[in-house]
Amino acid sequence: MIFLTYSVSANLNGTLVNDYKNVQDDDWWKFAVASRFKVDSKKRTGYLTEKPYKLIERIIKTASNKGDIVLDFFAGSGTTGYVANYLERKFILVEQLSDTLEILKKRFKEVSYIHCELLEFNQEYIDKIQEASTKKQLQAIWTTMQEKAFISYNIDIAAINDKASGFDDLTLEEQQKFLIEILDKNLLYVPYTSIDDKDYNISEEDKKLNRQFYSLK
Numbered sequence: 001m002i003f004l005t006y007s008v009s010a011n012l013n014g015t016l017v018n019d020y021k022n023v024q025d026d027d028w029w030k031f032a033v034a035s036r037f038k039v040d041s042k043k044r045t046g047y048l049t050e051k052p053y054k055l056i057e058r059i060i061k062t063a064s065n066k067g068d069i070v071l072d073f074f075a076g077s078g079t080t081g082y083v084a085n086y087l088e089r090k091f092i093l094v095e096q097l098s099d100t101l102e103i104l105k106k107r108f109k110e111v112s113y114i115h116c117e118l119l120e121f122n123q124e125y126i127d128k129i130q131e132a133s134t135k136k137q138l139q140a141i142w143t144t145m146q147e148k149a150f151i152s153y154n155i156d157i158a159a160i161n162d163k164a165s166g167f168d169d170l171t172l173e174e175q176q177k178f179l180i181e182i183l184d185k186n187l188l189y190v191p192y193t194s195i196d197d198k199d200y201n202i203s204e205e206d207k208k209l210n211r212q213f214y215s216l217k
Contacts, residue, residue: 050076056083064089078104085111116209119202123188125149129179135168138175150184 056079060070066088072080075093077100084091085108095101105115120127125145132138146157160167160182167175190200192214195207211217 051079053079053083056080057087060084060087060089075104076100078107082107119190119200119206121187121190121200122150122183122185125183126180126188129176132172132176135172135175138172138179142179145179145183150187152182152184155182 060080060083064070068089070080070084070089070091071094072091073094075081075095078093081091081093081104093104095104125141128141129138132141145151151157167178170178190202192210194200195202195210
């Protein structure tokens with residue numbers, strides 16, 4: 001998961017706003033529900049599910065005031081943040097896909113923002129498993145997982161090791177799928193409640209950032 005926090009500090013007389021004002025939409029509130037709209041490559045990003053500016057503007061104005069924070073858990077190409085910035089709202093965008101992240105960075109290049117990434121835990125093991133190209137590498141990962149990873153509560157590690165020969169008979173892809181399956185997906189990332197756990201070696205700078213984000217002392 002990629003976590004993006006943007007702050008409102010762009011010049012509202014800049015290109016970002018000029019592009020917005022040049023958009024000539026009809027009644028998007030009705031149109032966006034009734035049918036798909038055509039993407040204008042000069043005004044939009046070309047992202048498949050990008051929403052009409054006027055629709056997002058109407059929603060944001062309905063639910064917030066200037067200076068409020070708008071949160072979008074599925075940022076996509078960032079239209080919600082784009083319009084929120086124009087309407088003088090602060091905003092937080094959350095996005096998972098790395099390709100989409102590049103679209104966001106390009107779209108908000110004129111906006112001062114903070115880019116944060118969630119601290120991985122079990123997700124780190126998933127990445128290593130997927131990148132492994134040999135069974136020997138997977139065996140090394142499995143050894144580390146037993147010591148440090150969070151394995152699903154219903155998994156008997158001893159029973160798996162007792163049947164190691166059966167595991168060895170699996171193909172590389174089957175072994176990868178199995179190891180990913182037994183990881184606890186609730187702990188893909190380090191929870192805030194564990195921020196002071198020495199095992200995670202979280203820097204004081206990151207601790208400070210988290211406390212500021214959650215408005216904690």
